[in-house]
Amino acid sequence: MKMIEIHSACSGDDEAQKIAKALLEKKLVACANFFLVQSLFWWEGKIEKESETLLVLKTKKANEKKVVEEIKKLHSYDLPVITVHTVSFNDKACDWINDVTV
Numbered sequence: 001m002k003m004i005e006i007h008s009a010c011s012g013d014d015e016a017q018k019i020a021k022a023l024l025e026k027k028l029v030a031c032a033n034f035f036l037v038q039s040l041f042w043w044e045g046k047i048e049k050e051s052e053t054l055l056v057l058k059t060k061k062a063n064e065k066k067v068v069e070e071i072k073k074l075h076s077y078d079l080p081v082i083t084v085h086t087v088s089f090n091d092k093a094c095d096w097i098n099d100v101t102v
Helices: 013-025 061-074 091-100
Strands: 003-010 031-043 046-060 082-087
Touching: 003 013, 003 061, 003 091, 013 031, 013 046, 013 061, 046 061, 046 091, 061 082
Parallel strands: none
Antiparallel strands: 003 046, 003 082, 031 046
């Protein structure tokens, strides 16, 4: 079974935790990690700099669409960037992800 990580930069730790908790409560993800990052990006014709929290979610491929839709619904950004990465986990981690998600 394919496992994925879904990444999205959030406005801060509070927003990242809110999204993660909602997804965990719905059993759509097994785990959430948070990383403080500095971001530079184009927005409305100029380069912006922001402190953000990168949200990393671990789940199975079957949950991808539901997770992405929930992130879009809960995210504060007009254009949340959501990336999906197929990853290889060790067998016990795959078993755990399958056991704790729907």
